[in-house]
Amino acid sequence: MGRRFIIVLGAVALLGAGARGMARPEQPDSARQGRAVYAQWCLGCHARWPARPGDPPMGRFPPAGTLRLQQRYQNAMPSALEDRHDLAPDMVRMTVRNGITIMPPTRKSEVSDAQLDALVIYLTGRKGG
């Protein structure tokens, strides 16, 4: 099931039943922090495309990461990261720190290890593996 939330640039507001469906009840703060990290650092390239009602306004072009993943997956799996339920924590960590093709690395000075842990929990529902 998709999450519906409204993102206003500068604030993250939650509507509906709570954080991303997969977040564990004992880690609500991590998932919320992770969502804030995602909104600041990931959404610009990984937002849904086409956008759904309630999604944030985008720039002049479709989001690069989502578009690239659409080309790669050809509808075999969702192209927006938040719609995936099978992301592996270690893979997320490695991709964030190393980058891949046109996605540049994200440094510790930008997203700290603690923030990355929160992002991983937000996207995968768990910390490791």
Add this chain to the structure above:
Amino acid sequence: MLLPPGVSQSAFVQALQKFANVVGPQWALHDEEDVRSYRDAYTPFAAEPEKQRMASAALVPANVEQVQQIVRIANEYCIPLYAVSTGRNLGYGGCAPNLSGSVVVDLKRMNRIIEVNPREGYMIVEPGVSFIELHRYLVENGIDYVPSAPGPGWGSPIGNALDRGIGFPYGDNFAAIKGMEVVLANGELLRTGRGAMGDDRLWPLYPYGLGPDLRGLFLQGNFGIVTKACFWITPKWEASCGFTITAMYDEDLDPMVDALNQLANQGILDGFGIGSPLRSSTGSNDGRQPYGPPEAKALLRQRDGGSPAQWEALARQTSIPLIGAGGSMQGARTVIQAKLEYALDYLARAKVPGKVEKVPGMPGPMPITIDFGALAVQGSNLGHYYFSPVIRRSREDLFAVNETIRHVCLDAGDLEMLDDFGFSGGMLGGLSSVVQEKHMTLLMEFLVYGDAEKDARRRDLFRALVKACGARGWGEYRAPVIFQDEAQAQFSFNSGIYRRFLETLHDGADPNGILSPGRMGIWPRHLREG
């Protein structure tokens, strides 16, 4: 372990310990995995990692005092530093240093928005602030001002301005900097303009000191590490609108440019562009979607680029305009409507040939996002870098620079690049909010493929373009790190006096050559003389 050039391992280890004592051990990064983050993510040497520029370590200071201490230690050990703000200068070298082995000074943690003064129209920020963070702050605080961001919003107002970056829709971002605070090579703190009085009330408002204006030394320069900058900011405007004027004969571009120049000189236009839509219709450079006929591509492959008669016939056949120009204005709705009516009336009275069309108005500016969509549509590639020469805003220069580029591509046998570029590529300039501009900047995008042979051929093509365009007075406004020496070499008046004078100043201000050696081709003495 990669060492800074000329520094022994034991000295480097000692220095790293001292650096760690300043910034804290978690912010003195020297593990290989951490230091790898400080590479050019879009390096033109993707397939040849041994040729990539690499840092030896990275330091992430929290405040100005730590930057000063870092610089003093670097001087003690003669360790080259390379300061980056948000470190996202993708397309021009990323956060990798000019000189491999340099220690990167990553200013991202210094991301305070010190003051935003909407009453007088200025802000004071640190280098680690990103456009997105700034936009967020302005929205949260109900301040109706708009950052002047390039495509991606993760860059830094300071970093972008100091690379002479261009923001949308204001244009020349450096022109908006009216005061700076800089850590000099000896660790001392300098403030420019009125800040040099030690009273900061006028620092953001009047850019000059008494005597020479030092701001320019820190622009695309290696004379200091900028730790604060005062920018003039522009209120969010109510709306924008504009017009285009198109025609089917090349010579009609001349009266169009004359008329738009007059309108710009009168302050009627905020944006101004010229081009050849039909000739540009087949290129895909910089994420454009080609829509033109194959005949256009064939004409562009001819050495003469197609005769006027051939292009005029194709324009009639396709109904795609052969030449065109446009102007835009932004501001209060009633004012821009009046400006638009004045402009259209002016064009009519001056009998400027061509079909005039109004461009529908848009409310306010675009939201700031990380806008990398163009990359995703360009197929398989690992990044990009830009060749970006400055040309006159005239039909003559527009056509001449395209001819030069065409000839260089044909002589290199690179039809793929020629087809991709097509005509004119992107064109910046004519964006004027802070300063009126009288030039255009061509943007020619080079993709990185990760194929050693192809990427090497493209790098050679880039260098050939730098030389061919430089010989005709079209120098780059900004150059990727690995081409900065060649780009600087084009400024050859009086045996390169421009570079030689900067070297003279630099040798005095930074005798150990520790600040970003090699930036824009300015090297310290010990690296110039081998």
